[in-house]
Amino acid sequence: MSERAAGQETREETVDVVWSGSWVAERLGVALEGDGELRELLGLALRRNPKRAHLLVSNVLGKHVPQRPSVVYGEGFALGERVRELLGAEEARRAVVLGYAETATGLGHAVADGLRDAPYLHSTRRPVPGVEQAGGFEESHSHATSHLLLPEDRELLAGRPDAGAEAGASVLVLVDDEFSTGNTVLNTIRTLHDLHPRERYVIVALVDMRSPEDRDRLTAFAAEIGARVDLVARSSGTVALPDGVLEHGQALVAAQEAEAPVSPPPSAQVPAPVTRVDLGWPAGVPDGGRHGFTPVHRAALESALPVLAERIAGALGSDVRRVLVLGFEELMYAPLRLGTALEEVLGADAADTEVRYSTTTRSPVLAVDDPGYAIRTRLVFPAHDDPADGPGDRYAYNVAGAGFDAVVAVVDSAADTPELHAPDGLLARLAEHTGHVLLAVIPSYTPAPAPVPHRQEPPVLPEPLRGPDFSSYAPEDVGWLLQDLSDTELEAPTEEREEAIQSGGAHYAESLPVEYQPSPEYQALFTAALGASAARIARAVGTVTETVLAERGPRPVLVSLARAGTPVGVLMRHWARHRHGLDLPHYAISIVRGRGIDANALRWLAAHHDPADVVFVDGWTGKGAITRELAAAISEFEAQERAEGSTGPGGRAGFDPEIAVLADPGGCVRTYGTREDYLIPSACLNSTVSGLISRTVLRADLVGPDDFHGAKFYRELAGADVSGDFLAAVAARFDEVADQVDAEAKELLAADRAPTWEGWAAVERISEEYGIHDVNLVKPGVGETTRVLLRRVPWKILAKRGAGTDLEHIRLLAEQRGVPVEEVDDLPYSCVGLIHPRFTRGATGADGKAVQGA
Template identity: 80%
Template sequence: MDERGRAHEPLREEEAVDVEWSGNWVAERLGVELAGDGEIRELLGLALRRNPKRAHLLVSNILGKHVPQRPSVVHGAGFELGERVRDLLGEAEARRAVVLGYAETATGLGHAVADGLGVATYLHSTRRPVAGVAQAGGFEEAHSHATSHLLLPEDPDLLDATAEGSPLVLVDDEFSTGNTVLNTVRALHARYPRDRYVIVALVDMRSEADQGRLAEFAEEIGARVDLVVRARGTVRLPDGVLEKGRSLVAAHEADDTAGEPPAPRSAPARVTLDWPAGVPDGGRHGFTPVHRAALEAALPAMAGSIADALGDARRVLVLGFEELMYAPLRLATALEDATTADVRYSTTTRSPVLAVDDPGYAIRSRLVFPAHDDPADGAGDRYAYNVAGAGFDAVVAVVDSTADTPALHAPDGLLARLAGHTDQVLLAVVPSYVPSPTADGPASPDPDTVRSPASQRQEDAMLPEPLRGPDFSSYAADDVGWLLQDLSDTPLEAPTEEREEAIQSGGAHYAESLPVEYQPSPQYQELFKAALDTSAARIARAVGTVTETVLAERGPRPVLVSLARAGTPVGVLMRRWAQHRHGLDLPHYAVSIVRGRGIDANALRWLAAHHDPADVVFVDGWTGKGAITRELAAALEDFGGFNPEIAVLADPGGCVRTYGTREDFLIPSACLNSTVSGLISRTVLRADLVGPHDFHGAKFYRELAGTDVSGLFLDTVAARFDEVADAVDAEAKELLAADRAPTWEGWAAVERISEEYGIHDVNLVKPGVGETTRVLLRRVPWKILAKRGAGADLDHVRLLAEQRGVPVEEVGELPYTCVGLIHPKYTRGATGADGTAVTEK
């Protein structure tokens, strides 16, 4: 029986290859054609997902993610690719290579490639933040179900290529457009430049239009870039395939009536693994040849323990867990060697795919269960495909200790779901690896340069004092202290199109320049004032609610630290609420945080020297997809005592637990730039302007004083405080008693929109009224998605879109009031750097 309560024959390997191709069901109904070399249909099947921009999904038969496969086949596929890379590089370069795999799908494949190289160190990206581990990099994978990747090597020099001839080998399961891999290389090359890269994939599915991009890219970065793949092919789509796909998915889902999942047949049991001490559970923090040798030596004994616990089981599935692919895979290969049982291997996943019970369809069944990671990076459902109804009489679920949580053992958890479809469920827990200092310990400091804690505190206290109005900003001196340096006399503005191209191409970071300040037309200024009058009470209520929540949970005298500049008007209003309602004179500072670069470390040091870090409450205006929320949490890992939670006025993205409202509505301070934010620009971080002992910079636009409405905004909202006081008291009391855990719904929506509209970069999707307004004011907008029926909250968006000639597309199902899409035409960037031409293998 599958999760829907239907019986079907066990999945057989020959059904996917010898008898019927597991893409026939989709191909026959949609007219999709999978063309390529002779192996392509053996490697790939087809499935469907709800997606207006791409109806089909390629499903690998040998990756070990969605389709259970013999573990020796899964590991052998990666190992053979690694051998080909070793032959390409030569023995000397292979020894210096670092292999980088992509989470979550290619973590096991990348590790197997490293095994094939034989002597390479392996690292994979991760979506699980780990406290105390410095981030060596990160990137976005726009087409993925979960897009944010972190690089967290234990050895901070792992990716450093200063040693001559240290190639980087990047491994993904599918090379489709090349956007993700090339964007990763571009970002890493800027930080860790090297002469040679090798891209490895099971299949190369690039279209003819994408074929030439690799050579152009190699020339752009001035390095050699090789491509090693097992098979090549392409997907040919007929006209109208998207409409047919939508109809087919909708019809199937409408006919699919899910009953209660089957009751467990038996209670899951634990099997103890004697995991070798000091060996990481995978490549999240790096996996060296020494680790590999220790694991190989321990595998037979661990497989023997599992075999003893399985008894007479004849058809066994070893089921890994999301990013934890390699450890379960190697346990499965060892079990395959140690027993005569028919052993298969696959893993759970966070990617939702339609299941159809047909031998010509790649995803025959699915099990659904709640996330059980701790913390679950993105709460919600998780999935195990082609397990239900597959005839397994035993399943060995392998997780790391961090994921061995109550949710795993809950009545609706993974173990219970598995027990409804097999007679025996074993749980094997691999200890989660916690990075620690090297065996030799930290390097001894130079006695001539070492500073005592007392001298460090004295130096931090001697950092510049905060800038205040009227010398810097039009806010009153006691409204906010800016932990910034004044760059008002420095030319920083660049034309919008030129700036956009530099940002998207990787040639410049957005914080290295400033957009030309938008000068509102008289019509737009009137629109702002009308919006302010209409929404002032609504904003006052949200200000009061978030302030009362902070006072109740973070103590009676918090130190407000707003994230400049969107958070600063909110910080000022929170300070005024505390003063008006409670007679509190709360300190308030504004600091800079930059996506991809972190928070201003010197500002944090100043705060720690003058206040108790535990009293600091970070404040922002609103959440979009939650990128800054994650950025702050990662940045504060190196600074003890600070609480990374952000308090925001509006949390439409569901990214924080302290908020005034989760509605996506017009906040008038988002309608303008500096003229509603104390005449301060957005913050600047550029190496030639910001030294190691400087605060980040910003400009004070004194010349715009005639159009400044910063005071008007504050005074209009504060005038409504008494009017909303009773409602605030009731709402704050209700919130304090409620479950306010972040849902990250906004992040999931952005992933879907990015994929549906073919943007391939979540940083170009700006959700919510505030972020959409920013797109229209200072980026190159492509189009605006507006929720059908949205009213006055979008009047200013429609006016700005009309002035800039940007289409507004009404959308029925949209979790935000609107979403701004930045024009993706600049993603290729400029060329011209000398480099070696691409060689494809």
């Protein structure tokens, strides 16, 4: 690789260099069409993606391509000045800026600086214990999709308190590096507009790459919500793609990955020394905008920057001429400003001194060492900040082989972990390719808990509901921490529910679908499936129970997530009693995606059992959304309890958010009976295999602050109830599978069972490949696909070719509802259910066919 990595040349030098997109353009026929600056701003690279083979790589963002810090900061600052000019001084005074993680956190911060005294917040993918979530959204096309909003001041998203009450609602400025389809930004605006309506939004991006159809969609969206939506971009254009580009791109990526090493070989035989520098970061200044960054914070940082840069320069020594300041994923702004200050201190205008800036990233991109390709080299290292989505690889691009005399790695204290310093960690990888590694650690800012007013003792919560008064299960088998809403009319036609859910008019937990009544043919299929799979289910029940007893014994408290987890919890209880003579307590509680867990149910459990003994149980994993939801909900609950003084020093350990499941085809948990994706008969039916209990309900007019979530008991369906038949059929096989269970449990306990999150990656790929752009509408696995066919308005079913008898009920339901089944080869699940992303009455799908059920 040449001394200068791809895209690092200054504007004066670009005349003599090859465009860093020519390698892709020549091989795939991809072309950038737009204004004259587009090629200066963007290069091209490749990634393994069935929907979009190419990747636009910015030369001025400071993410994948090292660039002068002053150039990166200047681009964002100039965009902020343009927004200020667009709004006018008075309206700009009411602006709040929101940036997107991870790529645009630094860009958004620079835009806020250019606006002059605008407070700034960026979304984050890192949950922070003790900080209450103010919102969140999904970004389906991204490598990592879940965005959280965690402002310290929850009023920040509502308005500008410093602007005065007479100023009215704030103008929201949303900043991303690239505006392609606009889905993410429009979804964000819709979500926040429902919470805090405002009259004006401004979207800011380095490049606007929308199609004419996407531009029309923005216009219609603004009219729909009754607000003005402006767009400010550095440059604009489109990407022209020839026919067959996806197939050619995939083949090209596969060929290159087969030839290229994961990381380039070390450039020096002796790794560089790693030196820690004490920055003396100013007290009270956040490390970034994760929880908000105010004008007061900005002023304090600006005054401290020269001293901070002097300390870095002193630690580098006088013989260093070419320096890279390397930020860390979302931590972009602080390293960027350290870089701009270091340019001033080192006299970077001098011919023999150069400072560059880039950051590490989660995004996997193909590297090709060619001047006409934007990503010349990549360093691969393990994540080092205990990410919420589990361990995985991280990347630094265009660092190896770029000729840096020194690299200043800037991380926050939450990421200063043993993994960072490990032999295969980031610091070791950097040390192989430079003469000196400097580590600068910025204190991770965690907001202080808000003062909590004196809390009155909560009312005494009721005892759990039990059969036969509530559910057809035996009273000792499960206690339902729910309230009985059996006399409330909650059912709505499936099509009406789907329309309301996707339009944002209602949450799925505010109503119930009409209970599916199986046809005689379908009931016979369930019976046959139960007979064929009872031994396999028994083996998985035994394996997961033995694992729980070994790791969480001696007397765990089983708490199933209603309702799919409840039959599994009952079976685990039966196994423990049959094999070990244990009478394990078992309860069922409600968790709602997007709304969290029933906090009152947790309080009841904490009052009656040691939280450390609680083991949460679910039926299966799909993409892992509930796994993440539970972890975030438990963290928020326990932070709230600590803040309210409900747990004192020396108190018992808190709830463990890990879930034990019967089947984990998504690779989302470490406690499971199997990771195969096969038919679990309890997924075939609704309440009639779950004790005649509905799914749970959470609606403000029915569930008060001191109530359990609600559910219905369908007593009238007793004639069709097979809940007891399911339990008996599986339990009858316990002795038969006992030896297999002992061997499998022993093997599992000795194995590495770390979650792989393979399912989440597959869902993201499918979401993009089929143009859905919303991971919540992709339901992977036999269990989730069954739910789509029973409860939602399905678009189509993807079935793994050769899946066999496990999908007979799926094919039958699909035939009954007129839903096409598409056979596919490359699928980690047996099947996947797709809900159409634009469901309306009379709508058509991407294939031009009417959406089923519309």
